[in-house]
Amino acid sequence: MMKFLKSALAGAAIALVASTTSFAAKTDLVLGVVLEPPHLDPTAGAAAAIDEIVYANIFEGLTRIGPKGEVLPDLAESWTLSDDGKVYTFQLHKNVKFHDGTAFDAEDVKFSLDRARGDKSTNAQKGLFADIDTVDVVEPLTVRIALKQPSGDFLYNMGWGDAVIVAPESADTNKEKPIGTGPFKFDSWAKGSQIVISKNPDYWGTPALLEKATFRIIPDPAAATAALLAGDIQAFPVFPSYETIAQFQADPRFKVVIGTTEGETVLGMNNRKPPFDNVKVRQAIAHAIDRKALIDGAMFGLGTPIGSFFPPHHPAYIDLTSETAFDPALSKKLLAEAGHAGGFKTTLKLPPPTYARRGGEIIAAELREIGIEAEIIPLEWAQWLEQVFKGKDYDMTIVSHTEPNDLNIFARDDYYFNYDNPAFKDLIKAIEATSDPEKRTDLYQQAQKMLATDVPAAFLFQLPKTGVWDAKIEGLWENGPIQANDLTAVKWVD
Amino acid sequence: MLSYASKRVLIGIATMLAASIVVFAVLEVVPGDPARLMLGMNATEDAVRALQEQMGLNQPLLVRYFHWLGGLLTGNLGRSYTYAVPVIDLITERIAVSLPLALISLALSTTIALPVGLFSASRRGTISDTATMGAAQIGVAIPNFWFALLLVYIFAVTLRLVPAGGFPGWSAGMWPALKSLILPSIALALPQAAILARVTRSALLDVLGEDYIRTARAKGLTRRSVLYRHALRNALIPILTILGLQFAFLLAGTIIIENVFYLPGLGRLVFQAITQRDLIVVEGVVMLLVATVILINLLVDLSYAVVDPRLRGRT
Numbered sequence: 076m077m078k079f080l081k082s083a084l085a086g087a088a089i090a091l092v093a094s095t096t097s098f099a100a101k102t103d104l105v106l107g108v109v110l111e112p113p114h115l116d117p118t119a120g121a122a123a124a125i126d127e128i129v130y131a132n133i134f135e136g137l138t139r140i141g142p143k144g145e146v147l148p149d150l151a152e153s154w155t156l157s158d159d160g161k162v163y164t165f166q167l168h169k170n171v172k173f174h175d176g177t178a179f180d181a182e183d184v185k186f187s188l189d190r191a192r193g194d195k196s197t198n199a200q201k202g203l204f205a206d207i208d209t210v211d212v213v214e215p216l217t218v219r220i221a222l223k224q225p226s227g228d229f230l231y232n233m234g235w236g237d238a239v240i241v242a243p244e245s246a247d248t249n250k251e252k253p254i255g256t257g258p259f260k261f262d263s264w265a266k267g268s269q270i271v272i273s274k275n276p277d278y279w280g281t282p283a284l285l286e287k288a289t290f291r292i293i294p295d296p297a298a299a300t301a302a303l304l305a306g307d308i309q310a311f312p313v314f315p316s317y318e319t320i321a322q323f324q325a326d327p328r329f330k331v332v333i334g335t336t337e338g339e340t341v342l343g344m345n346n347r348k349p350p351f352d353n354v355k356v357r358q359a360i361a362h363a364i365d366r367k368a369l370i371d372g373a374m375f376g377l378g379t380p381i382g383s384f385f386p387p388h389h390p391a392y393i394d395l396t397s398e399t400a401f402d403p404a405l406s407k408k409l410l411a412e413a414g415h416a417g418g419f420k421t422t423l424k425l426p427p428p429t430y431a432r433r434g435g436e437i438i439a440a441e442l443r444e445i446g447i448e449a450e451i452i453p454l455e456w457a458q459w460l461e462q463v464f465k466g467k468d469y470d471m472t473i474v475s476h477t478e479p480n481d482l483n484i485f486a487r488d489d490y491y492f493n494y495d496n497p498a499f500k501d502l503i504k505a506i507e508a509t510s511d512p513e514k515r516t517d518l519y520q521q522a523q524k525m526l527a528t529d530v531p532a533a534f535l536f537q538l539p540k541t542g543v544w545d546a547k548i549e550g551l552w553e554n555g556p557i558q559a560n561d562l563t564a565v566k567w568v569d
Numbered sequence: 570m571l572s573y574a575s576k577r578v579l580i581g582i583a584t585m586l587a588a589s590i591v592v593f594a595v596l597e598v599v600p601g602d603p604a605r606l607m608l609g610m611n612a613t614e615d616a617v618r619a620l621q622e623q624m625g626l627n628q629p630l631l632v633r634y635f636h637w638l639g640g641l642l643t644g645n646l647g648r649s650y651t652y653a654v655p656v657i658d659l660i661t662e663r664i665a666v667s668l669p670l671a672l673i674s675l676a677l678s679t680t681i682a683l684p685v686g687l688f689s690a691s692r693r694g695t696i697s698d699t700a701t702m703g704a705a706q707i708g709v710a711i712p713n714f715w716f717a718l719l720l721v722y723i724f725a726v727t728l729r730l731v732p733a734g735g736f737p738g739w740s741a742g743m744w745p746a747l748k749s750l751i752l753p754s755i756a757l758a759l760p761q762a763a764i765l766a767r768v769t770r771s772a773l774l775d776v777l778g779e780d781y782i783r784t785a786r787a788k789g790l791t792r793r794s795v796l797y798r799h800a801l802r803n804a805l806i807p808i809l810t811i812l813g814l815q816f817a818f819l820l821a822g823t824i825i826i827e828n829v830f831y832l833p834g835l836g837r838l839v840f841q842a843i844t845q846r847d848l849i850v851v852e853g854v855v856m857l858l859v860a861t862v863i864l865i866n867l868l869v870d871l872s873y874a875v876v877d878p879r880l881r882g883r884t
Contacts, residue, residue: 113607113651113845121609197620199608250653265738266652266662267833267841291735293831297718298734302831305725305733457601457846464610465602478611 101567102286104548106560107299107311111267111292114250117236118191121199123477123558126236127313128270128290130559133174134239134255137165137184138230144337144388144479144556146230150179150240150256160225160510167216171279173242174260181218185210187240188220200237227510231480236559258283258563268292272562284550284566303329303543310544312551312560317375317429323543330546334554335388338475338538339381340430342438343463345470346531347493350415354529359409360471361399361533363445364438370536373433378536383523384482387537388554391519395527399534406445418446421470425451426459430538431473438473464491475538479557482522483507485531494531577870581863588859589641593634596848602626603650603846624650637852646853651845656853659838666736666750667827667834671819673754678762679812685762686769691796693774702770708763717756717829724752734830753830757823761815768811772804779803805876813869817862 112124117134131139139149148154151165171179190196192204206226211219222229232238245254253261258278262271270290274283291308293299296316302308303323314320323329342360344351351357366380379387382395410416425435432453439449449471454462463469469491476484485494486503499522506518527534540555550565604620605612621627628636640647646656685701692698725733731752737745776782777800785795824836831837835854842850 111841113847114653120607121612122607194615195619195623197608197616197623199612199616201613201616202611265736265833266654266659267837268736268738268831291831292833293734294837295828295831298721298829298831301718301721301726301733302735305721305729307725307732307735455601455844457599457603457606457844460605460610461600461602465605476610481611 102284103288104285104310104562104565104567105289105291105308107293107302107308107314108290108560109292109294109299109313109315111294112270115253115261115264115270116241116249117239118187118241118246119197119199119250126557126559128272128560129253129255129257130236130239130557131257131561131563132259132272132288133253133257133261134236134241135257136233136235136239138234140231140234140479140557140559142552142554142556142561144386144554146234149234150184154230156510160508161222163220163222163229164213165218165220167218168279169216171256172277173245173256174254174275175242175245177242177244179240179242179256180215181212182215183240183242184218185212186243186246188238190241190246191238198237200235203232203235203238206232225508225510227507227515228480234557235479236557259288262287281563283563285562288562288565290560310542310548310551312540312542312544313555314541314543317377317541320375320377320541320543328546330542330544330548332540332542332544332551332553333377334540334542334552335379335386336477336538336540336555337386337479337481337557338477338555339384339386339481340378340434340473340475340535340538341384342533342535343469343472343474343492344532345467345491345493346495347467348470350413350419351470353413355409355413356415357530357533358399359406359413359445360442360447361530362402362409363406363441363447364399364533364535365401365441366396366536367401368441369434369437372437373430374536374539377539377541379539380536381534383527383534384476384485384532385519385523386479386556388556389519391516391523393520393523395523398524398527399530403441403444410445410447415446418448420448420450423449423451423471423473424459424463424469425453425473426456426463427453428475430475434473434535467491467493473535477538477558482519485526492531496525496529496531499525499529577867581867584863585856585859589638589856590634592852592855592859593637596851597630599846599848601846603848606846607651637849641856646856647849649842649847649850651842651847652850656850659850660835660853660857663833663835663838665739666832667820667823667836670750670754670757670823670832670834671816673750674757674761674819675812675816677754677758678765678815681758681762682765683769683808685766686773687796687801689766689770690773690777690800691792693777702767705763705766708759709767711760713756713760714825714829716759717752717826720752720756721829734832736832749830749832753823753826753832756829757819757826761819765808765811765815769804769808772807773800776800776803802876806873809869809872809876813865817858817865820858820861 108127110124112128113120113122115125115129117125117129135149137149137151138146141147150168152168154163154165156163167181173179188210191198192207206222206229208221208223213219241249258275259272260275262273264270273287293302299311300316300319303311320331324331344357346352370376370378380396382398385392423435423439425431435451439451442449463472483503484490486500502518502522506515509515509518542551544551547567549568552561604617604624604626608617608620637647649656649659652659689698689701721733724730732749736749739746782795782799785799823834824840827834827837839851839854
């Protein structure tokens with residue numbers, strides 16, 4: 076009996092193997108994503124889940140952001156900049172068509188940009204377009220954009236998902252049925268379950284290598300692990316279960332790729348509220364945090380320590396973690412100098428992500444060592460946005476700032492840090508007005524140093540991009556310079 | 570004089586109306602602005618205001634309530650803030666998963682529980698009674714998400730007989746769709762079956778102690794036919810009550826199982842809608858669940874009359 080059972084099982088196993096190998100030259104891919112996008116219009120919502128489906132796949136902008144965070148031409152073939160640095164003239168690609176067959180031209184660019192910066196705009200990144208003064212159609216494939224002042228970030232800004240070009244014919248229905256110019260077109264969306272995109276046969280540029288891609292929505296980390304192990308999905312570009320990463324690393328069927336993201340995780344402090352208005356208190360708090368213990372404890376060892384507000388993969392990055400190295404004795408000394416020798420009581424409001432909740436416990440314990448009693452208050456996202464972010468009703472919080480190129484948040488008036496440093500604001504203005512790469516690098520580094528010593532927030536770690544996928548897949552991004560799953564170069568290899 | 574049934578219907582409608590006020594009011598005081606949540610941390614104030622206007626959030630509370638109530642009466646549940654599609658469409662899509670799941674689980678748990686309860690009651694005090702009730706106790710104690718993960722590990726990851734989760738949609742064909750509901754319905758049914766088996770047993774034991782059972786035995790009926798013909802029928806009332814409660818629970822309380830198996834059902838819809846502050850969807854789903862519970866209670870009440878002829882005369 077046992078023998079029979081064994082041979083039956085072996086037979087079944089062979090049949091299974093045979094059935095999988097017959098799919099060897101695969102051109103379809105099933106990917107897991109944690110969050111379902113609310114809708115599919117990247118110009119009308121902040122949810123990263125939207126860009127994770129549509130960016131570079133369905134929608135394209137004048138420029139785009141590449142895998143290393145670089146600015147690449149996209150719908151704009153080339154551009155020139157006037158001598159005063161204020162007028163960009165873009166030359167657009169020929170023979171570009173939207174997925175519904177309507178032709179793409181300079182009118183669409185004007186329409187998209189005017190819509191994004193108009194009065195009725197619900198663009199989540201409306202600030203990206205604030206520098207634009209006028210958009211003019213010069214010729215059918217030439218568009219001229221005049222800026223109010225020179226902007227070193229303009230080409231980068233035009234590469235955001237929020238700045239993609241849409242057609243007036245389909246702009247209002249993109250939420251449900253996105254119509255772009257990209258190498259993939261939208262197929263179907265079973266709400267709560269999956270979104271399917273397929274190759275656009277009429278694509279103007281290098282065609283996609285996959286025929287079909289399915290994004291399956293799997294919010295639960297344990298379910299994500301099971302789905303990969305069971306072969307239901309073949310890739311999870313931002314894998315949510317740090318606990319099981321080691322298991323996949325040991326499994327030759329899978330590739331585990333740990334990259335970096337634009338997510339600077341910080342312990343935000345209310346700089347206007349005593350005692351956090353005292354730089355010594357902020358420095359004391361930063362010195363009390365053991366970043367390694369935090370990353371090991373809250374992130375299963377994944378994540379890069381940061382000492383300022385800048386992504387480690389950026390060419391202008393400098394490692395400033397030593398400025399606020401772990402040193403509880405120094406913390407106590409700084410607290411005493413600030414007049415809080417015995418420590419004080421405060422609160423720590425935490426949004427839902429694991430890094431915040433677990434990290435909050437660890438940081439609260441470390442602060443207790445130097446006499447600061449931080450009461451932990453867990454919040455939902457909507458509450459966090461209302462109380463902390465908008466209301467600025469908080470002492471400390473932990474959050475990851477996942478937007479790219481967001482150093483300027485410390486220069487914004489009325490931002491939740493309540494940080495007001497004229498010198499830093501001047502630096503940001505200088506960066507925004509500078510296009511020369513070397514000068515920009517220098518300014519970026521000055522800004523990083525200023526934040527590292529002034530500690531408007533304690534800088535913790537850069538969120539990792541934890542990719543797990545079938546070992547036979549190539550072309551998925553290692554890093555996450557923007558939150559996207561660019562599938563244009565993805566293929567199966569044997 | 571109002572008949573029993575129409576009185577029940579009127580009470581049901583009044584309950585619905587009261588529920589609509591409570592649901593609307595509770596969700597309005599929940600902190601968090603849906604527009605701000607959608608536009609995130611980099612949004613400018615005028616973009617947030619424009620979206621609030623677009624979603625109608627800047628109108629007074631009462632205006633919005635009556636607008637919503639008016640919609641409910643005409644079958645229009647409004648448009649989802651986040652998905653931007655009619656709420657009724659979302660709910661219909663999700664019911665196509667949740668209802669079959671609940672029905673299969675219910676059928677499964679009843680098929681397991683009734684024989685087990687009967688078996689146990691008829692062998693009261695024996696080792697087999699103790700063993701089955703011990704097993705049922707374990708079934709009650711096991712959390713269904715843990716059991717679900719165990720099932721996934723055995724049948725999906727190791728044996729690869731069924732998918733680890735997800736739902737291909739009924740359009741993918743009967744068998745693939747049913748296949749993806751097998752593990753979730755087992756995971757849901759087991760704890761329910763355990764509870765139901767225990768209830769069946771104790772209800773039967775209560776009835777078996779009644780005088781008329783002794784009379785039936787005394788007039789010469791076998792133990793077996795007393796059990797089936799007299800005891801079971803009279804024990805059905807508490808069993809039906811539990812079944813009714815369980816069905817409402819199955820339809821509404823599947824959030825955890827739907828997350829473990831990432832099924833696009835009602836439980837996940839409402840969970841997601843709450844975290845995204847898609848209040849209009851939450852309101853729609855909750856009202857639907859209220860209506861379902863009222864309807865099931867009505868059906869259970871009416872079925873009492875079927876199993877217990879004494880209740881039929883009442884008005």
